[in-house]
Amino acid sequence: MSEQAADVTGVDGKRDDDYEHHGGFPKYEAVTPGPDWARFVEGMRTLQDLAVSVDAPDDVVAQAADQVEKLAAVLTPYVVPEGRSPAGRTIELPGRGSLLMPPWHIEKFGPDGVRSAGEFRRYHLGGNGAAHGGTLPLLFDDLMGMIVHAYGRPISRTAYLHVNYRAITPLNTPLTVEGSVDRVEGRKTFITAQLKKGDTLLADCEALMLELLPGQP
Numbered sequence: 001m002s003e004q005a006a007d008v009t010g011v012d013g014k015r016d017d018d019y020e021h022h023g024g025f026p027k028y029e030a031v032t033p034g035p036d037w038a039r040f041v042e043g044m045r046t047l048q049d050l051a052v053s054v055d056a057p058d059d060v061v062a063q064a065a066d067q068v069e070k071l072a073a074v075l076t077p078y079v080v081p082e083g084r085s086p087a088g089r090t091i092e093l094p095g096r097g098s099l100l101m102p103p104w105h106i107e108k109f110g111p112d113g114v115r116s117a118g119e120f121r122r123y124h125l126g127g128n129g130a131a132h133g134g135t136l137p138l139l140f141d142d143l144m145g146m147i148v149h150a151y152g153r154p155i156s157r158t159a160y161l162h163v164n165y166r167a168i169t170p171l172n173t174p175l176t177v178e179g180s181v182d183r184v185e186g187r188k189t190f191i192t193a194q195l196k197k198g199d200t201l202l203a204d205c206e207a208l209m210l211e212l213l214p215g216q217p
């Protein structure tokens with residue numbers, strides 16, 4: 001697994017020297033894991049989809065439960081502290097290789113904004129074929145974190161996230177989410193973003209990201 005420092009170049013092209021010691025936030029570095037990590041994550045995503053969509057006979061569920069317990073036993077010895085797993089740090093994988101994140105891939109990442117594209121899957125079902133309303137703030141919040149980072153701002157946390165649901169967000173349909181910094185006022189970074197299906201606006205979001213003070217968690 002190779003590690004590379006995250007790009008913390010600011011909008012003016014200068015490195016933000018405060019970046020490394022802002023707040024009490026752990027330092028994350030992008031990684032390129034071994035060849036089977038992508039297959040493992042995608043397999044786990046398929047399992048997540050199946051876990052919320054099957055109605056199997058008891059003996060099949062028992063078989064599946066046995067295998068899940070065996071898999072957990074294989075992996076448990078390798079648990080590491082936050083920031084050391086490839087999950088969430090594998091930039092080239094959908095959802096950065098984290099099962100928490102919807103499996104979307106980053107299409108644009110820079111000081112002028114971040115765009116990512118992907119689909120919500122069966123795992124993300126809310127009701128009547130639409131994505132669960134809580135999955136949209138998850139998508140937006142993660143995007144806000146990337147936008148503030150790509151803009152070269154010091155580590156910041158979401159103070160608020162205001163989501164307007166404008167139309168039903170379908171599953172298994174290509175979508176895009178894109179946002180950028182509107183303005184910076186001291187510790188405050190104001191960001192807006194939109195979720196779209198083609199040209200159709202599904203949801204928009206405004207967030208305030210607050211730069212952490214030294215030692216803030």
Ligand SMILES: CCCCCCCCCCCC(=O)SCCNC(=O)CCNC(=O)[C@H](O)C(C)(C)COP(=O)(O)OP(=O)(O)OC[C@H]1O[C@@H](n2cnc3c(N)ncnc32)[C@H](O)[C@@H]1OP(=O)(O)O
Pocket residue numbers: 006028029030089141144145146149155156157158159160188208210212213216
């Ligand atoms: C390689 C991969 C990259 C990876 C890059 C990784 C990036 C990580 C991104 C993580 C994003 C997240 O999801 S974070 C998780 C969700 N967020 C959280 O859990 C945050 C919980 N809240 C907090 O910790 C705190 O409230 C803070 C740190 C946000 C703010 O506390 P504070 O520092 O004491 O600030 P405080 O004095 O209250 O406020 C400062 C100023 O902001 C204003 N303010 C504060 N909160 C609000 C609010 N909700 N709405 C309006 N205004 C507000 C105040 O009025 C004040 O304005 P004035 O009087 O100065 O004008």
